[in-house]
Amino acid sequence: MRFAVVVFPGSNCDTDMFYAIKEALGEDAHYVSYRESNLSNYDAILLPGGFSYGDYLRSGSIASFAPVMEAVREYAELGKPVLGVCNGFQILLETGLLPGAMKRNDHLKFICETTPIIVTNNQTMFSSEYRQDERISLPIAHAEGNYECDDQTFDELKRHNQIVFQYADNPNGSKGDIAGICNKQGNVLGMMPHPERATVDLLGCDDGLRLFESILVNWREHHAVTS
Amino acid sequence: MVKVKVHVTLKEGVLDPQGKAVEKALQAKDFHGVSDMRIGKYMEFTLESSQVERQVEEMCEQLLANPVIEDYRYELEEVVTS
Numbered sequence: 001m002r003f004a005v006v007v008f009p010g011s012n013c014d015t016d017m018f019y020a021i022k023e024a025l026g027e028d029a030h031y032v033s034y035r036e037s038n039l040s041n042y043d044a045i046l047l048p049g050g051f052s053y054g055d056y057l058r059s060g061s062i063a064s065f066a067p068v069m070e071a072v073r074e075y076a077e078l079g080k081p082v083l084g085v086c087n088g089f090q091i092l093l094e095t096g097l098l099p100g101a102m103k104r105n106d107h108l109k110f111i112c113e114t115t116p117i118i119v120t121n122n123q124t125m126f127s128s129e130y131r132q133d134e135r136i137s138l139p140i141a142h143a144e145g146n147y148e149c150d151d152q153t154f155d156e157l158k159r160h161n162q163i164v165f166q167y168a169d170n171p172n173g174s175k176g177d178i179a180g181i182c183n184k185q186g187n188v189l190g191m192m193p194h195p196e197r198a199t200v201d202l203l204g205c206d207d208g209l210r211l212f213e214s215i216l217v218n219w220r221e222h223h224a225v226t227s
Numbered sequence: 228m229v230k231v232k233v234h235v236t237l238k239e240g241v242l243d244p245q246g247k248a249v250e251k252a253l254q255a256k257d258f259h260g261v262s263d264m265r266i267g268k269y270m271e272f273t274l275e276s277s278q279v280e281r282q283v284e285e286m287c288e289q290l291l292a293n294p295v296i297e298d299y300r301y302e303l304e305e306v307v308t309s
Contacts, residue, residue, distance in 0.1 A: 057268075057290070057291070060291055061290065061293070065290075093295075094293070099295075100295060101293050101295040103237070103242075103244065103294040103296065104244050104245060105244070106242075106244045107244070108244055108245060108248055139278070146244070148241060148295070148296050149295065150295075173242075173244070
């Protein structure tokens with residue numbers, strides 16, 4: 001399986017993401033420039049964390065206009081997997097591929113710690129290798145992870161099972177303890193926790209690996225059916 | 228040519244963590260009676276356009292503000308060129 005790791009000016013988790021795919025998962029990973037306009041060669045798109053364009057104006061706001069994002073939008077419409085982690089999640093919110101927005105953490109501090117996460121929906125192509133309501137551990141590292149949306153959007157997220165991950169112990173004030181959401185079609189996931197930083201025991205935790213394994217398992221199943 | 232001054236703040240009803248912290252800090256400094264503190268962004272630029280208002284609104288909607296959580300308002304001032 002061919003994974004694209006999109007690199008924006010200011011991305012800083014791209015190497016971790018590349019390592020997670022190449023070494024921990026054992027699949028093909030390729031760095032793709034933010035200038036790229038064709039993503040048809042890839043089976044999944046990964047938007048890594050970092051501070052794209054220095055977080056100027058709002059986190060992810062400038063990156064959402066990078067040439068590659070038009071291609072990501074078209075790619076997502078085809079139902080193929082798109083994962084945004086941390087700043088990648090913020091970029092997906094700014095492009096409108098996912099609903100809502102991020103605010104500063106309620107306590108205004110940057111937080112960097114490993115935190116308990118609940119798998120709220122294991123029926124997605126990103127979470128099928130977890131058990132429903134399983135409690136896992138993942139690292140978080142952000143100052144703006146305080147998810148916000150209006151009540152109507154929040155009801156819709158719940159109704160369509162779009163809340164995939166929730167914090168067991170809300171670290172940032174996020175609405176509904178939201179740590180990760182997907183779109184209605186279930187092929188675009190944004191999450192603040194970093195699964196790519198938790199893929200081998202050496203890193204202290206490997207709970208993130210099954211997220212990438214889920215993508216792979218579902219891709220293989222889909223591929224077996226369609227080919 | 229006009230000078231455009233744009234103010235962006237979090238929408239009413241959206242809790243502003245920075246605003247709350249600064250409000251409390253003012254109280255700690257013995258400034259009393261302060262409430263509803265909102266912290267926002269201020270941007271100014273000059274614009275040459277035949278449809279100033281429409282353009283500024285589009286800029287705000289598409290980039291300068293995030294309509295999901297932010298409100299914007301703007302002022303226009305004629306730039307006198309000599």
